Amino acid sequence: MIELNALPVISAPLPWQSDAWSQCLQQLEQGRFPHALLISGAPGIGKSRFALALARLLLCHRPNAGHNCGECPACEHSRQGTHGDFRWVQAEGDSRVIKVDQIRDAINFAQWTAGFGQRKVLVLAPADDMNINSANALLKSLEEPAANTHMILVCQRLHGVPATVRSRCQLLKLPLPEAALSLDWLDQVTGDRQSSSALLKIAEQRPLQAEQLYREAGAEGALQQEDALTALVEHRMSVAEVHKVLGEVPPPELLIVLLSFVERWIKNMDAASLAASGRSAFALLDSLRLQQVAVAGGSNPNRQLFTESLLIRLRRELGPAQSNAKMPRNRRAMTK
Known part of the structure; x- marks a missing residue:
């Protein structure tokens, strides 16, 4: 489970994630970054860390050397977990399920106008913790994405995410590292x-x-x-x-x-x-x-x-x- 306060100044991908990171950077530079990205792979290889680094990069006002700059107001707010355009959804408390009310709140967030910059970022990690009602609630936002909002879904059991959700996301598979x-x-x-x-x-x-x-x-x-x-x-x-x-x-x-x-x-x-x-x-x-x-x-x-x-x-x-x-x-x- 990711803790979203007192983060490092810069969130970088892990050393074995360089190829996937380069692919995302290229898509950003070319204006082709998807509105919904599904990151999959085995447990224990750093998928959530990759998603966090990517989210902070998307929110940063002055990206530097392929990472968030660590100096702008957006980076400071995301470091402290207070960025108004950033939402991280995961199972809460003792629950191991992302509940439908959490997804509805996330959908409402996606409809807001960005307050800090040009983008909003919503991360669901792990997305395979959604129950069927949660997944169904998410579908409309995937089918009719809000402007300037990126959704990043993280999963370790790809088939634990309903096909209706998978088909509306661009898939990024992270392999086991060397x-x-x-x-x-x-x-x-x-x-x-x-x-x-x-x-x-x-x-x-x-x-x-x-x-x-x-x-x-x-x-x-x-x-x-x-x-x-x-x-x-x-x-x-x-x-x-x-x-x-x-x-x-x-x-x-x-x-x-x-x-x-x-x-x-x-x-x-x-x-x-x-x-x-x-x-x-x-x-x-x-x-x-x-x-x-x-x-x-x-x-x-x-x-x-x-x-x-x-x-x-x-x-x-x-x-x-x-x-x-x-x-x-x-x-x-x-x-x-």
Whole structure:
């Protein structure tokens, strides 16, 4: 979730986003920037940061070197979260859904006359948090865009955004970054290349997810979680023992950890294991994704029961009788 106050003076794209950024700059220079842009890509690669940098650039009075200038009144207001022509819409409070009333307020905002400059900017992040009523409410504004108003929608599940909304936006897909760029950036967070490499591997090459793992659990904590899950699947630790390691992780973050683990486990399965039990492994993956959608949609399961049930299924579906996959068990193996 993006905090919109006390931002840096200049909001720049992340190092691996240079190609997409250049494309947007070219469209701006040629007067072809879309009224509605849908930014998609895997979680943890910086889509919201890209949207924020783009929004501040659009609002800036004197862009400099392809970024917002950081000095004009518009930049000062956007830095403090007080810009009247800028609206960022995301799920509020404990809700994980962008509600229809929020979209209606956003539509009203889009109809206003710009007060600070020539443009208004509306960001929905993530747009796949809209429920069906919210998406339907947004359609009219997409079909009949207000003058000098740009909408930027951010999503990580492209098909979580209704086709009627997708078809009215220009799509910009952000790919997974190259490992070298991610590691150089992550080293500034961890201060240690070995930790950066281990975290990036756990996070499936998603640098902001690796950063989140580091902020929440530290490198050692993230590796401990990984080792505990591996030991669970290999029947070297019990569900109760692994629950002690993961029991305090909230359901949304737990699902991210488990999805990443299962994806890597499947990649490490040999051909015989895939033929014998690949179906159950992929069914587990699909189930976790459905659980993720449910939690994002507002489901609030009992944390203990939720964690235990997922660990039991993980052990059953990926255990020795099901798979010959091998996972690294220590820091040295993780960083090779």
